[in-house]
Amino acid sequence: MHALAVDGLHKSFDGDPAVDDISLTVPQGEFFSLIGPSGCGKTTTLRMLAGLLTPDAGRVMLNGEDVTDRPARERETNTVFQDLVLFPHMTVAENVGYGLARSGVTDPERGQRVDDALALVKLAGFGDRDPADLSGGQRQRVALARALVNDPTVLLLDEPLASLDRTLRDEMQAEFRRIQRDSDTTFLYVTHDQESAMSMSDTVAVMRDGRIVNAGPPRQLYTDPQTQFVASFLGDATLLDGEVTRHAGPDVVVKTDAGPLRADADAASYAVGDTVTVAVRPEAVTLGGGGLTGTVVDIAYKGFYEEAAVDCNGTELVVRRERNTAATPENATSADGGTGVPFRVGETVTLGVDRAILVENERR
Amino acid sequence: MVRVSRLAERGAGRLPGVVVALTLVFLYTPVLVIGYLSLSPAGQPTIPIDGLSLRWYTAVLTDSRFVRALFTSLGIGIVTAFGGTMLGLAGAYAIVRSPLTRTVRRSIAVVIALPLFVPTVVVAFGIGRASALVGFGYGYLPVVLGHLFWVLPFTTFLIAARYGELDDRLSAAARDLGADNRTVFVTVTVPLLWPALMASVLFAFALSFNEFLITFFLAGSGVTTVPLEIFGKVRIGATAFLNAASVLVIVVSAVAAGVASTLRRPV
Amino acid sequence: MSVADTPGRVRDWLIAGSPVLLALALGVFPLVTLFVESIGPGLGGENYAEVLSPLYRGALLYSIGVGVGVTAVCLAVAYPITYWIAHRCPDRYRLVALVAVTLPLWLNYVVLNYAWVWILARGGVVNRILVGSGVLDSSLDLLYNNVSMGIGFVYIYLPYVVLTMYVSMERLDYRLITAARDLGASDYRVFLDIVLPRTLPGAAAATLIVYARIAGAFATPEILGSPGNIMIARLVVQAFRQYTNYGFAAALSFVFLLLVLGSLALGALSPRVRRELRQW
Numbered sequence: 001m002h003a004l005a006v007d008g009l010h011k012s013f014d015g016d017p018a019v020d021d022i023s024l025t026v027p028q029g030e031f032f033s034l035i036g037p038s039g040c041g042k043t044t045t046l047r048m049l050a051g052l053l054t055p056d057a058g059r060v061m062l063n064g065e066d067v068t069d070r071p072a073r074e075r076e077t078n079t080v081f082q083d084l085v086l087f088p089h090m091t092v093a094e095n096v097g098y099g100l101a102r103s104g105v106t107d108p109e110r111g112q113r114v115d116d117a118l119a120l121v122k123l124a125g126f127g128d129r130d131p132a133d134l135s136g137g138q139r140q141r142v143a144l145a146r147a148l149v150n151d152p153t154v155l156l157l158d159e160p161l162a163s164l165d166r167t168l169r170d171e172m173q174a175e176f177r178r179i180q181r182d183s184d185t186t187f188l189y190v191t192h193d194q195e196s197a198m199s200m201s202d203t204v205a206v207m208r209d210g211r212i213v214n215a216g217p218p219r220q221l222y223t224d225p226q227t228q229f230v231a232s233f234l235g236d237a238t239l240l241d242g243e244v245t246r247h248a249g250p251d252v253v254v255k256t257d258a259g260p261l262r263a264d265a266d267a268a269s270y271a272v273g274d275t276v277t278v279a280v281r282p283e284a285v286t287l288g289g290g291g292l293t294g295t296v297v298d299i300a301y302k303g304f305y306e307e308a309a310v311d312c313n314g315t316e317l318v319v320r321r322e323r324n325t326a327a328t329p330e331n332a333t334s335a336d337g338g339t340g341v342p343f344r345v346g347e348t349v350t351l352g353v354d355r356a357i358l359v360e361n362e363r364r
Numbered sequence: 365m366v367r368v369s370r371l372a373e374r375g376a377g378r379l380p381g382v383v384v385a386l387t388l389v390f391l392y393t394p395v396l397v398i399g400y401l402s403l404s405p406a407g408q409p410t411i412p413i414d415g416l417s418l419r420w421y422t423a424v425l426t427d428s429r430f431v432r433a434l435f436t437s438l439g440i441g442i443v444t445a446f447g448g449t450m451l452g453l454a455g456a457y458a459i460v461r462s463p464l465t466r467t468v469r470r471s472i473a474v475v476i477a478l479p480l481f482v483p484t485v486v487v488a489f490g491i492g493r494a495s496a497l498v499g500f501g502y503g504y505l506p507v508v509l510g511h512l513f514w515v516l517p518f519t520t521f522l523i524a525a526r527y528g529e530l531d532d533r534l535s536a537a538a539r540d541l542g543a544d545n546r547t548v549f550v551t552v553t554v555p556l557l558w559p560a561l562m563a564s565v566l567f568a569f570a571l572s573f574n575e576f577l578i579t580f581f582l583a584g585s586g587v588t589t590v591p592l593e594i595f596g597k598v599r600i601g602a603t604a605f606l607n608a609a610s611v612l613v614i615v616v617s618a619v620a621a622g623v624a625s626t627l628r629r630p631v
Numbered sequence: 632m633s634v635a636d637t638p639g640r641v642r643d644w645l646i647a648g649s650p651v652l653l654a655l656a657l658g659v660f661p662l663v664t665l666f667v668e669s670i671g672p673g674l675g676g677e678n679y680a681e682v683l684s685p686l687y688r689g690a691l692l693y694s695i696g697v698g699v700g701v702t703a704v705c706l707a708v709a710y711p712i713t714y715w716i717a718h719r720c721p722d723r724y725r726l727v728a729l730v731a732v733t734l735p736l737w738l739n740y741v742v743l744n745y746a747w748v749w750i751l752a753r754g755g756v757v758n759r760i761l762v763g764s765g766v767l768d769s770s771l772d773l774l775y776n777n778v779s780m781g782i783g784f785v786y787i788y789l790p791y792v793v794l795t796m797y798v799s800m801e802r803l804d805y806r807l808i809t810a811a812r813d814l815g816a817s818d819y820r821v822f823l824d825i826v827l828p829r830t831l832p833g834a835a836a837a838t839l840i841v842y843a844r845i846a847g848a849f850a851t852p853e854i855l856g857s858p859g860n861i862m863i864a865r866l867v868v869q870a871f872r873q874y875t876n877y878g879f880a881a882a883l884s885f886v887f888l889l890l891v892l893g894s895l896a897l898g899a900l901s902p903r904v905r906r907e908l909r910q911w
Contacts, residue, residue: 052536072539085537089555098551102542150541377818380715384728387712390786391735394746397756401749411749411759451650458647472651478658480840483847483891485864486884489871490661493881497664513657516650567737574739577849577864581871591741598745598854602752610742621737625730 001064003028003186004049004154009058011044018044020210022058026154026188026203031180033189033197036207037233042190043082045207046158049188051075062153073102078147079156083163084139086131092118092142093127099150117149120179137168144176148183157189161196173200194234198222206230227360231279238317241361244274254278254356258312259292263356270358277361280353282307282318290352292317299343308343310351319351395614402607409604420608430609433593437573438616440504440589444511444572449564451512452519453557459520460527477517487513488581495582502584510578515568522567526560559627566624570617662888669881678882687866687883694863695890698846701784702838705792708785709837712793713800714826718808729797736790744783744854751779751855780856784845792837799833838898843891863887 002025009022019041026032034042047053049060051072060068067075078099087095097114105113118124121141131139140160147155157176161169177200180187191197197204198218205215206229214221214230225231228239242256251264254276263278270276294312301307302320309316321343343349401409405417424430458464459473479487488510495506530553538548554561576591583592590613597606669678681687716728735743750756751773758770773779803826811821849864856862863883870880 050540052540072536073542073544077540079537079540081533081537083533085531085533087534087537087552098538098543099541102547146541380711380719383708383711384715384732387708387732387789391732391790393756394743394750394786395735395738397749398742398746410754411756451653454646455650458643458650462643462647464643464647468647472647475651475654475658478654481843481892481895482658482662482888483843483864485847485849485867486665486888487658487661489867489880489884490665491657492661492871493668493877494657494661494664509653509657513653516654520650570737574737574741576739576741580849580868591739594739594745595741595850595853598741598748602745602748606745607749610739610745613739613742617737617739618734621734624737 001028002026002061003030003063004032004188005059005061005064006045006049007059007061009045009048009060010056011041011048011053012056017210019048019055022207022210022212024205024212024215026186028186029184030202031177031187031189031200033191033201033204034207034212035191035194035197035204035233038192040207041210042192042207043158046079046156046188046190049154050077050079050156052079076153077156078150078152079158080143080147080160082158082160084143084160086139086142086146088131090131091127092123092129092131092134095131095142096127096146096149098146103150113149114145117145120148120183121145121175136164137172140164140172141175144179148179148185152185154186154188157187159191159193161191161193169196176200198234206233224357225279225359227362228277228279229362231357231359236282236318237279237357238315239359240278240280240315240356242276242278244270244272244276246272252276252358254358256315258294258315258317261353261356263358265358277359278356279359280317280356282320284354284356285317285319286352286354287319287321288350288352290350292351292353294349294351296343296345296347296349299345306343308349310349312351317351317353319349398607398610398614402604402611404604404607407604409607420604421612423605424608424612427605429588430590430593433588433590434612436587437590440508440511441569441573443508444515445565445569447508448512448515448519448568448572449523449561451516452523452564452568453561455516455520456524456527460524461532473520476520479514480517484514484577488578491578492581502582503586506582507579507587507589510582511572511575514575514578515571518571519564519568522564523557523560526557530556562627563624566620570620573617573620574613665881665884668877669885671878671882678878679886681879682882682886690861690863690866691887691890693860694846694887695894697780697784697862698842698891699894701781701788701845702792702842704781704785705789705841706796706834706837708789709792709796710826710830713797713830713833717797717800717803718805729794733790733794735786736794740787741850741854743786744851747779747783747786747855748774751782774855776857777860780852780860783851783855784848787851788841788845791841795837795840796830796833799830799836803829835898839895842895846891847887 004024004026006022006024009019010017011019022041022045024032024034034045036042044053048055051067051070051074055068058068059066062076087098090098093111093114096117097110100110100113114127115124118127121144123138123141123145126134126138126142131142134142143160161172164172173196176187176189180200189197189201198221201218203215204218204221205212206221207213208229214226221230222234225234225237228237231237232239240254240256240258240261242254242261244252245255245260246253247270248262251262252270254261254263256278261278261280263276292312294310294317296308297311297316298309299306300309305320305322307318307320309318401411401413402420403416403418404410404413405415405419406413455472455476459469459476462469464472491506491510491513492502495501500506534552534556535548538552543551574591575589576595579587579589579592580595583589590609594606594609594613597603597609670676671678682691712732716725716732720728748755752758753770753772753774755773757773758767761767762770807825807829808821811825816824846862847864848862849868852860852862852865867880867884870876870883
């Protein structure tokens with residue numbers, strides 16, 4: 001039985017479908033992320049799961065029980081809102097204890113559970129503080145504790161990290177993951193930030209235009225995206241159109257403008273002559289050898305590695321290489337084959353592509 | 365150098381500051397003058413006053429007509445303050461937060477704002493006639509209703525301004541945590557509106573306590589409020605008694621204003 | 632409506648109903664009553680014919696004129712005041728300054744107008760100072776004329792105008808003024824091109840709040856005005872209290888109401904004001 005099961009959810013606003021046939025299941029204890037660009041319907045979906053919005057069609061099941069027609073307050077879900085919405089006129093402890101008070105939990109049990117929840121989020125002793133006096137990260141923790149303390153079947157998180165700076169966000173991500181494991185609560189996390197979703201989640205579902213276009217473990221979505229949208233939304237990818245020229249074992253060889261690329265695929269489902277789209281991730285591109293030749297057109301320093309955009313017959317491929325701090329353009333002759341020698345704009349390099357990914361082209 | 369450019373950038377010279385200073389003198393001179401004259405021992409004070417005395421305050425506070433009027437005014441003011449604030453809260457909710465359509469909400473706002481742009485004398489006369497025709501006649505009930513009507517736009521828009529700023533997601537958060545509508549109202553909405561509600565109570569009290577024209581039309585012979593009492597005496601002539609009574613009236617309203625100015629926004 | 636708002640419309644109509652009912656019962660119903668009375672028995676137009684006789688026409692126009700004039704003075708004074716408080720006043724004194732200029736709002740206008748009698752009377756403060764210091768030989772008649780009445784009106788209604796205008800003035804982005812100045816605008820141009828258009832909604836709202844009340848005022852002209860210059864409120868009060876000629880007073884009220892609303896509408900019809908009002 002799943003903690004959360006959603007079947008055929010629909011919601012339109014003034015005739016425009018915002019959520020168009022969403023179905024998903026989340027097993028107990030899982031960290032599930034719903035990601036997509038803004039306006040894709042992910043927040044609308046979350047509000048329907050929370051009971052703050054009524055779906056036009058579809059069912060929402062919590063632990064196998066149909067809760068579609070129950071309002072928010074009667075649902076075993078709790079939400080960590082975007083911008084948190086802590087009650088400004090209550091102390092931290094009153095905020096955290098609010099839900100318990102509503103379900104009739106009285107002191108001393110309520111006080112104990114509030115203390116436990118604050119301890120879980122590492123805010124023990126902060127109960128008497130005013131939320132306005134806390135730092136951004138601490139307020140995050142209060143919002144999390146306020147929802148978690150009620151022991152919800154599913155905890156819904158609506159982009160709670162959006163307002164934090166990068167350092168704090170990275171720290172809170174690790175905390176969210178820890179707290180999720182420690183409390184063994186099912187998390188449903190909604191965000192447009194693919195990086196944080198990928199790093200925290202057991203399962204990620206990518207939404208676009210009100211639909212889920214691809215779902216699975218982060219690694220699988222990254223290495224084997226189903227569509228070109230998913231490929232480019234989850235990390236860098238160069239997309240190339242081409243034609244299948246031959247089969248090579250389980251793989252196919254695709255002829256593109258940049259040159260022939262080998263893509264692993266269920267070869268049987270592609271016939272020679274099919275028009276296809278492939279995605280190439282930067283880390284699949286190697287310098288030197290390979291069958292592609294191109295000109296470096298742009299260079300970007302990215303900390304411990306360096307990235308070059310290489311023009312291969314009008315298509316730009318991105319290649320990465322670790323930096324060697326000792327090497328400078330002055331003492332290097334060519335990037336080709338050398339290790340750690342900086343790229344130079346205008347130089348000619350040869351590239352190999354280990355593996356291209358066959359993706360659905362949504363434009364067609 | 366910096367200072368010079370900053371002054372140049374400000375422009376418009378000293379005119380606004382001078383106007384503010386003159387306005388403050390303009391606004392507070394009469395209050396100070398009447399306060400000063402109220403201390404005169406003579407029944408017909410001359411300027412400057414010939415001595416200091418509180419005898420006219422004693423006279424006012426032992427004058428049964430004035431004291432009765434004072435209690436009438438306080439009573440009507442308190443009823444109006446709380447009634448007007450509750451009605452104002454309902455009106456503010458209807459205008460700012462209810463799921464009624466935009467047109468309906470706008471119409472409600474216009475109807476509530478009526479006393480602001482219809483001349484008071486017309487409204488007061490109309491209410492007086494209507495009250496006589498439906499059999500309410502004159503007296504306490506029409507006066508209180510008239511005052512409620514008069515303070516309603518002020519309380520409504522005072523509360524609505526704060527209600528509009530209130531984050532709607534706070535009530536969504538409360539519902540998500542298991543609160544029903546009544547609980548959301550009691551535990552979230554009212555506490556966050558509290559300063560506005562208090563300000564509304566105080567301002568409605570001041571408006572009612574000072575209201576003259578509507579009362580003048582609706583009071584009939586049985587009800588006398590402080591402004592009516594003072595107006596009646598003003599027409600007869602300026603006296604030391606009137607000066608002391610005026611100061612007392614100003615003190616009551618100023619206390620309400622003073623309390624209101626200490627209200628802090630909690631957020 | 633949805634699971635989110637279960638109690639829905641019935642409850643909302645009930646909540647909205649109480650204040651609306653009061654406003655209708657005491658705002659609209661009395662006006663209807665007045666209209667019916669003004670037509671009088673037999674649907675004759677005599678009451679209206681009498682209202683439009685020269686005597687009363689003069690009072691109507693005088694009332695409207697006082698309303699327009701005093702409102703204009705209040706606005707003219709409120710502009711520099713609110714500009715100073717919103718954009719010149721040091722932050723920590725801003726609230727104090729705003730409270731100081733709006734405090735008389737809380738006080739009784741009968742009492743406040745009465746205080747002016749002591750200032751302007753023959754034996755009052757002004758004459759005492761002027762005569763005592765030798766500027767004047769004998770006292771001046773400062774009381775019971777248009778000026779003393781105007782002072783009384785401005786005294787009462789200026790705080791309302793300041794408070795309403797301040798909201799607009801505070802929203803005015805001072806960087807716009809800096810930008811205009813940077814582009815070479817004089818103080819006069821800055822006021823005309825930036826301050827005035829951006830604060831017009833506040834000025835319009837302030838006008839809406841005070842204009843009708845000034846034009847229809849009773850106490851201030853009684854206390855400080857000239858006995859010869861009759862404003863509408865005195866006529867209505869007289870008819871109501873003494874003559875009990877309700878039909879005529881009703882007609883007078885009605886014509887006056889139409890004039891007030893008409894002049895407000897005239898202002899609101901100007902396309903510029905309308906555009907600005909939409910921001911409110």
